[in-house]
Amino acid sequence: MQSLLLDIVVIFGLSVLAAVVCHRLRLPSSIGLLLAGVLAGPDTLGLIRNAHEIELLAEIGVVLLLFVIGLEISIADVTRLRRQFSIGGTAQFFGTAAVVAATLLLLGLPPAQSLYIGFVIALSSTAIVLRMLEERGQLETPHGRMVLATLIYQDIGVVPVMLMAPLLAGGGGSGLAALGALVARVLLVAAFGIGAFRWAVPWVLEHITRTRSSEAFLLGVFMLCGGIALFTQSMGLSLALGAFLAGFILSESEYAHQAVAVMLPFRDVLMSLFFVSIGMLLDIGYLLAHPLTLALLTLGVIVVKPLVAAGSALLLGLPLRHAVLAGLALGQVGEFSLVATKAGVGAGLLGGDILQIVLDVAVLSMILTPLLVAAAPRCADLLSRTPLVRLQRRLPAPAAEPEGAGLEGHVVIAGFGVTGRNLAHTARHSGVPYAVVEVNAAIVREGLEQGEPIHFGDAGHPAILALVQADRARAIVVVIDDPAATRRIVEQARRLAPDAFLLVRSRYLREVEPLLALGADEVIADELEVSIEVFSRVLARLLVPREDITRLVGEVRGEWRRMTRSLAPQATSLTDLRVAVPDLATHTLRLAPDSPLVGHSVASSGLRREHGVTVLAITRQGQPLGNPPSDTRLEAGDLLFVIAPDQWDPQALG
Template sequence: MHGSGLIDMLWFLLASVLAVPLFRRFGLSAVLGYLFVGLLLGPYGFAVISDPDSTLAISELGVVMMLFVIGLELSPPRLWQMRHRIFVAGSVQVLLSAALLYAALLAFGLRWQSAAIVALALALSSTAVVLQLLAERKQLNSAHGKAAFGILLFQDIAAIPLLAAIPLLGHAQSESEHFTGGMALYAILVLLLMILLGRHVMRYLFRAVAWTQMREIFTAMALLLVIGTGWIMHSVGLSMGLGAFVAGVLMADSEFRHEIEAQVEPFKGLLLGLFFISVGMTVNLTTVASSPLLIAAGVLFLMAIKAVVLLMIGKWQSRIGLRESALLAATMAMGGEFAFVVFADSVRFGLIDALLRDRLVAIVGVSMALTPLLLMAMQAYFKRHPAETAAPVYDSIEDGHPRVVIAGFGRMGQIVGRMLGARKIPFIALENSVDQVALSRKFGNMIYFGDPARLEVLQSAHIATAEMLIITADDPETNLKIARLAKRHYPNLRIIARARNRQHAFRLMDMGVAAIRETLHSSVEIGKMAFIGLGIRHERAEEYARLFLEHDEHILAEQYLVHDNEAALIASAEEAYRELEALFDADRLDRPDTDQP
């Protein structure tokens, strides 16, 4: 590595390590921290980095790897299910935003060719920034997160014909630079060939590499897959990111998916950080300072136009609610990194001049920097003004003679229900998740939508005549709330409740509820299998498991008496461990573990 490149890398690492944790410490986005680092290090800041263009070219691999990892999460059937969000919502967003921006740019004096290209470029949002912001806030699976992801996928697809249109509308430097119809057909054939053959070829290669049992070769193969598919697509005029995304989708249901993701993830994170730094370096502070009102007006107009369109899409097309639609609009109203490529090509083909390019780059860069702050302000407002939600309409329950009521019908509740159903013991299950209710009813379970933490719901489930209430909800606090409510109104009702841990069990025992720790028996079963695997006879392993359970139940009852005294509880735990060792030793002396002499 050349000395200047090494020094640049040291500056990148030092500035990131100092700035990004500081931004996170004050509750700001890591993306904003990276952009700030880019502003400081770039040619319009302290000019520490000598060649920001080469850095941006390398860092774009971070976006490519991010799209590959996203593809790994989307198998072809799931992608087909998202077709409405991708093609309908995505096309409406791009075309409507571009049309409004196009009209404004024509009024600003641009030729129709230039206005069309610039409007389409500004209509696209930053895939890297949007997905990073959603991931930071754990909102990728939220309603607005899913809508944003579908629109972003369409934007990545729309970027391909946009690049092809630039030389056609501009003044190409040579005939070889035109993206002809033959080249387009060739690109489509290569893409189809990769989809049809790539899945089998890639799996065969990964099986061969996995056979070597060398992790570094597997890592090299994972990187080769991402960069290689990206290069193939780029060589035929398509997006590198699209190629990597397709490769990820093809490997989404393979046995190597999780290992590939683990190998690519560290590189993706580092290169994405470098990408955001590079974007920060492209913001021309001199241009912003020379025309602050013009840049501010451009940023405001761009984000306002796109926000209105996205709000309409969320509210009326995606049907995700007003607040979710507002979050969708705030997240995606910015410009995107792809605009930098479009603006550079537009200058090369004579569509816009260098001054307009600098102003447009500044508008896009500032919009990207403002988005994390806008999201923070919006979420702070939502926190201070919580939405007034209408009371849910719970199911009416007609079954009048259940012997058991099950509160919560997740993984544990379903097992209990299957056991009761097998013995034809009538029960009613209450679940507060609409999705879980719909799924369980497909399998013929007697389950109703209702919140078991509400007295009227328990009463409608005929809890007064039931013999038992079984509480299997996932959340410990919900379990305690249901148990407390039932005990207060039906003190003679027998209640069995799922407990997360010993402390949760103690709180249930305070109310006279039988507490079953959710991982106890499965953990004992694993321990028993470990004994057998280590050569201990099956009946001896069974005996050890029985002894452990009896001893643990005895200790739980003893510790319950002192669970409010931490020192006594610790002393009891230490004594219990010594007792268990002595118990196992005594049993082993009476009967040996193995048949060996």
């Protein structure tokens, strides 16, 4: 017991060190844990003596991981990503399995082993990939949604893959009998799951939560997870299937979020044991004895898997750039590949040498994953300049796309999410011409059906910007969730349209300065605007006077703009003036036919003398007139651009 406790302390110590180093190097902690296991293993430092007991604890960690995955994968998630899930996930999973299985058959492996290993290699690392996408803020990008849907598909698919092992190990008539018995057991477990979902689990959790005891809730969740997992094992299925089923049952209940909250610490602790135990299994001697073979196999994996995944993304209508980003993110062999391989060894389908090969290739590909993800944007840019970009044009394109010819003085909107839709709606009702560019083919089709002037393509390409006449646009607005793509669009847009007003929406304040340096005129950071909205509402609820709240909002925005003023090499702008004189603001005023200003000159209108309003420019019949002379006559329909007090109301003119 003391020896096992010492091993656990050593593992946790190495895990902490690995997590700190990976944080400094901006690498996923799972890679550090794998390397820590390699160092602690019997072939290197030999720090762990009770490897079998550690492996048992790691298997519990896998069970808890599947349970939490089941909790986090709800029917709503699958529905939201149903197209990426059904098309992209299926194409990637079965496409990779087919290519790998065909290759192994040519190398002389038996068909059953080739097929099983094909599905094993098709699995990617959920823990590593999702962590990296989340840290980079790319989960809601087009390629991020593709990757997320594919990983969900794989996480669900690992269960039937593991159930295939005994069936493939049988063969002949016994295989058919085993298949029938397997189907019967699966149907029985499904019936049990439906009953547990409808009656048993809600009844148990309702009585537990009535106690208002966090300890009772935690123990109850553990009991349900372990109980359902043991039931599936008693039916001849796996503990992993039962754990996933238990999590999926709880995911549709009102207790799901609390269950995730109480289980995550245990999952993270035991998953660290899992990664360390996997690293301990790496046979350094085998790696050194077969370096060329393992290097070629790893190279084959990180070439084949990205190619198949990128092809799956192209099937969804994603541009080549996003297809490349998604493909390289899914280019590794995942942690569940190791679990499935061990299941194949336990069923007698695979040998120990194959386990060692899969293990070495998995560890090497996981270690290479940060390099692949970091190199993905550059690879995507290079490939987008080659004839390969024509691949995306061979896809079924939305019919009857509107032409961008003839547009001038319009607004170009890059991205048709919530912000893009709202901007298009207000522009349409204000009579402002606009054109939309979107990379999601499904959104483009939907927009075309609604009569929107929307085009399919990546706004980071000059050809797409030329399609919507960006060089003639009055304003270009970039409202997408991909930071790297946003920077490319800003750079290309500023180069193509040097005089257009370039407004960008970003998620974080740290993205503002690079975007301004690339040529953006103004960047609205969600982080800043949300914080302003939060404190404004809190202060209003606390009965702070509205004028004080307005002043504080101006101070917050002014402080941030003062921090970024040094980035602009131009002369003093209106934004700079607004910072220096917070009580002034720019306004626009359209003169109606019955306006008292019509017929007066700028000087005789009394705007400056009576209202403190200075006319900066006039737009008349689409023609701008900057700094108009004082004797310029004002006409009905004129659009005046003025500087006035911040709280000035144009209705005061009558």
